[in-house]
Amino acid sequence: MGEEEPRIGVYVCHCGLNIAGVVDVEKVAREAAKLPNVVVSKDYRYMCADPGQEMIKEDIKKYNLTRVVVASCSPRMHEPTFRRCVESAGLNPFLFEMANIREHCSWCHPHYPEDATEKAIDLVKMAVAKARYLSPLEVIKVPVTRAALVIGGGVAGIHAALDLADMGFKVYLVERSPSIGGRMAQLDKTFPTLDCSICILGPKMVDVANHPNIELITYAEVKRVEGYIGNFRVTVVKKPRYVLESECNGCGECVKVCPVEVPNEFDENLGPRKAIYVPFPQAIPMVYTIDMDACIECYNCVEACKEQGREAIDFDMKEEEIHLEVGTIIVATGYDLYDPSRVRAYGYGLYDNVFTAIELERMINAAGPTQGHVIRFSDRRTPRSLAFITCVGSRDVKTNIYCSGFCCMYTLKNAILLKEHYPEMQIYVLFMDLRAPFKGYEEFYRRAREEGIIFLRGRPTELYEDPKTKNLIISMENLSTGEPMDLEVEMVVLSNAAVPAAGTEELSRILTVSRDASGFFMEAHPKLRPIDSPTDGVFFCGAAQGPKDIPYSVAQGSAAASRAARIMARGEWEIEPIVAYVDPERCRNTKTKCGICATKCPYGAITVEEGKAAVVNTAKCHGCGTCAADCPANAITQMHFTDAQIIAQIHAALEEKPEEKIIGFLCNWCSYGAADLAGTSRMEYPPNIRIIRVMCSGRLDRDFILEAFRKGAGMVLASGCRFGDCHYISGNYNAERRLKPLFKMLPRFGISPERFRLEWFSAAEAGFFTNLVKEMVETLKRLGPERIREENEKARPFLDRMLKHIGG
Amino acid sequence: MTWSLRRRGRIIKREEENRTIMERRLLVKQYELLLDRDICIGCGICADNCPKEAIIYSPAEFRGIRAVTRPSIDFDPERCVLCGECVSLCPMHALQMRIEREERVPVIEMNVFPLATRKRW
Known part of the structure; x- marks a missing residue:
């Protein structure tokens, strides 16, 4: 803390009725005003809107504020907005702190307005407590390599590469297979215009080959990515x-x-x-x-x-290793098709004349193996009747829940193409729902109906083969009539869903980006940052992020190019200064051989020389805080997430009725994201939890958990990303190693081990988070406040001794 | 038959009386490699020369000095590429290859004789 007492301004946002509809915002503002060092406390309809921001700026000047706390939405949403706001009023942007009273409070507890208000007051109190200990930080500027890596040479990757190359940036396009082109090159025609697919893609592929700024690396895979935004070092293995x-x-x-x-x-x-x-x-x-x-x-x-x-x-x-230096990375790895032999009822792989849609696509293509003739496997004869079955491997809890999006449209396209080639053929489309939402698509559906294709609503339950004719008999319930029916056709085509491309998991690990519940890459924000990955400088486009049709993939390819160019055009980029700092006075390495921090740093950002204090290379440091938690001498500080700040938050949260509260330490990328998603999805859970955000679970010092118990917390949750998904490579492994012994340690102090939970979940697992909180509150109720207080009393002497260095 | 074996393009091995049949069915082309176990004497020339090492040779089993089983060969459908090398070498004409039901041997048609044993020399 500086010499002067901080002067804090607190601003409570109504967010229309999003917050004010549940939380008594005026009461929150009144309570905040009573907190020490708070000079001004206000509430306003929309803090993020211009008048709200103006109010903050004016107050900073009028009241000479040295800290600003805004209680509104998630910092993952508007922290940058308010940082810019306070900066323009002359305050260092890192003297701003946010209390998340929307995603973590009002949206999750709509039926408990009083409890929610109490929780909001606590959250503000915690933010104010942290704000007191904030110190000004200067952003770190790093140079940016003016070259980009595009992974995947499908239609999305091709467009991203061409756009960037046209802007004058060097582009390395890495493709796993021997040729670029991707899925689109396999297709015959495209919907809804029936353009020939390779005729429109081919020229683009030639452009890629001839572009002076594009270096095409085919038959190669990305094996390793090191570095950070603007300065990635990539190892590509060329087969x-x-x-x-x-x-x-x-x-x-x-x-x-x-x-x-x-x-x-x-x-x-x-x-x-x-x-x-x-x-x-x-x-x-x-x-x-x-x-x-x-x-x-x-x-x-x-x-x-x-x-x-x-x-x-x-x-x-x-095999050849190629080393590249790039400033940005665009991931366009596309999709694979669901293996329909896993839906046994449809007999793919068992019955000769059951095909997948992409197989039909190759057959109907004049350049394909049959020169454009659609024939049966059993007798190589063109079938007289054919049925399409949609939603194979999608929209089903047994396979994939999501809708694969483009299957309805390609089914219609294939049906129309077949009708063109073979006007006599009886064509059935068996569907659950038909989805044709974009430009020209519904018209296309109408055209299919007009051309005499028969649409039957219902999900086929079983399919069997006539052993003599090799025809297929489909059993289904016709939902229009409500009657069960059998349909005999000579050929069946399964419209199978798009699934994440093989290798998506490995690549997500290489790039340290997360995947959603379906396994596709997950964007930084579903609405406002659909192209960005959570890792700065890495972008997604096309079906790598979820099933997409061609125009959507092309648009995303160009969007990713412009997002990447935004970074490269400047030539330098600012990174957050939330890095670690070693206090040379306290570092033990000056006296004895230590170097623990260097071995724990996932980025090799710490150098330790014998007899000298450890040094952090700030450009390399990603700010996970693992070293800070592991330092035996407490000599390392993670800026903006210092021990003092986190302990102040713990103390503030546990001022009143601590035995009823759960202190939750959540990592910014996964578990905090899941808690945000629970809010956005309006999932309800009991309001007992008080969440403290850290960048990575690796930051979680054992002392934090013990301190929470010492201050009387009912329960403590420590959580982070699933193993393998950590945004700082190994932070969660370090957290587990450090925190797991607590389960043995706590009972020795007299604390029931079930009062501490160590859980790993991804940002998509909001349901997991809500269930976890519900479960923990059950435990809390089962133990009862009496017993918790008793246990805490018993443990206090031990904890006091262990936590002497913290004081308080 | 297991499900995985029925995937498109895989070679499927089946036994029929005294014959072992390796079949690959593509939509537009069908390949068969047949071994007549009555004719095969288990000399192992094919196994020594298979360029993909897809033929597994089992020597005769002895009880004392008496052979109780004949030496024999078997195929590995995961490795075989249906080149016909074994067919061209078999001194007993126990192997046969058919493409589209017609007796054909690709290595003979293309006039090549790859030496797998070269690797061992």
Whole structure:
């Protein structure tokens, strides 16, 4: 704390009726005014609106405020807004603190207005307590490398890469398969205009290949990403294709002499390809690849290549590591299709004539394995009747709950295409609901109906094969008539859902970004930051973030490019100064060999030399606070989340009726996010919990939990991201290692171990969080305040001795 | 038959009387590799020369000095690429390859003779 007493202004937001409808905001403001150091306390309809911000700015000057506390929504929402506001009034932006009385209070406790008001007062009290200990910080400026990495060369990645390259930035486009193009390259036509898919994508792919600013790295995967916004160091592993990209001119003579045929993945394994191949004729780069799993090393291709006067084939090629330095990363890894053989009732893989939609797509494509003929597996005859089954692997609690979005439309498209090719064919679409919400889509649906396609509402329960004719009999309840019915068709096509692409999980770990409950990448904010990842400088576009059709993916590709350019155009970027600082006076390493902090830092940001105090490299430090919690001498401080600030919050929260309260330490990225989501989703839980935000669970010192018990807390929750999802790589592992022993330690002091909970959940798991709080409150009630007080009394002498250094 | 074996493009191995049949069915092309166990003497030439090491050789089992089983071969459908090398080498003509029901041997058609044993030399 500075020499002068802080002068705090408190502003309580009504947020229309979002807060004021439940919480008595005037009472909160009145109570806040009574707190020590609070000079002014007001409530207002919308603090974030211009007049609200003006009010703060005026007050800072009028009352000479040195701290500002706003009680409104989540800091994940408006902290930057208010920081800018106080900064423009001449106050350091880090002298601002926020109390989350909307997501964590009014939205979650609408039926307990009195309790909610009490909780809001506590939350304000905690924020004020922290505000007293805030110190001004200067933002850290880092240089930005003016190059971007785009992961995934589908239609979204291609557009992101082209836009950035046109703006003049260097772009590295990394694609896992031998060619760019992605899913769109596989499609025949696109809805609702029936444009030929590869005809509109092909030229874009050529643009990528020819663009001077784009470096295309195909048949390669991102293995490691280090660094931070503006300064990422990326390791890409390029698989050997055994053909020199510089030499191969794509003549295809090698293919003619290759003796090995294997199924072509690009054709969904319906037709063959050779062991040396390009996946499709328009592939970019137009370079052949040898599939070593299939190659028998006869060297016929080498001979054929020599006859053409070239030596493009190199069997000694090795895996190659490429190191890139980029400022931003765009993830456009797309989707995979749900494996329908998992829905056994539909018999995919068991019955010959059950196909998936993408298989039909390859069949109906003139460049596909059947040259555009739709034929049955059993007899290679064009079926006279065909049924589409929608929502396979989506909208079902047994598979995936989400709606895959584009399946209805591609089903309609395939139905219309089939009707064009085979006007005599009886086509049925068996659907639960048909969703056609965007421009031109409903018209397309109407067209399908007008063209004589039969729509039957109902979810097929079972499907079986006539062993003689290999026709399929579908049992379903026709929901329009309410009658059960059997439908015999010659072919069935399953419209299967989009699922996260293989490798999404691994990539999420490499980039330390989280995934939602369905496994797709999760955006920083569902409404206002749909393109940004929670990691600064990393963006998503296309189906990597959730199923999307082509125009949506293209729009997101361009959006991601502009988000990335926003950072790179400036040439430098400001990062939050919430870094760690080592007090050289207190660091033990000057006297004995310590270095614990350096071993715990997930980013290698701390250097320890013998006999000298440890030093934090601020540009490398991400501000998780793990080192601060692990330092045995308490010599490390995490700025803006100091021990003093957190302990002040604990004390403020437990001033009154502590035995009824739960102190919850939540990490900013996952568990705090889940608590926010619980609010946004209006999930209700008992108002006993008081949440303290830390950047990472790795920050959680054992002392914080013990201090909470010493001050009489009923229960304590420590939580963070699920293992493997930590935004600081290993913070939650460190937290677990440090906090797990408490379960053994607490009973020795006389505290029931069930009063401490250590839980890991993602930002999407709002339901988990609400259930957890409910469960904890049950425990609290079961134990009863008497017993809790008794236990706390018993433990106090031990705790007092252990926490002498904290005082109070 | 297990479900996973029925995925598109996989080679499916089945036994039929004295024959082992390896079949790959694609929508537009069908491949078969047949082994007649009555003819096969278990010389193991195919196993030694298979470029994908997809043939598993089982030597004869002895009880004392008497052989109780003949040496035999078996296929690994995960490794086999249906090149026909084994067919071209079999001295007993116990192996046969068919593409679209027609007797064809790709390595002979393409006039190649890869040497898997090269790796061991």
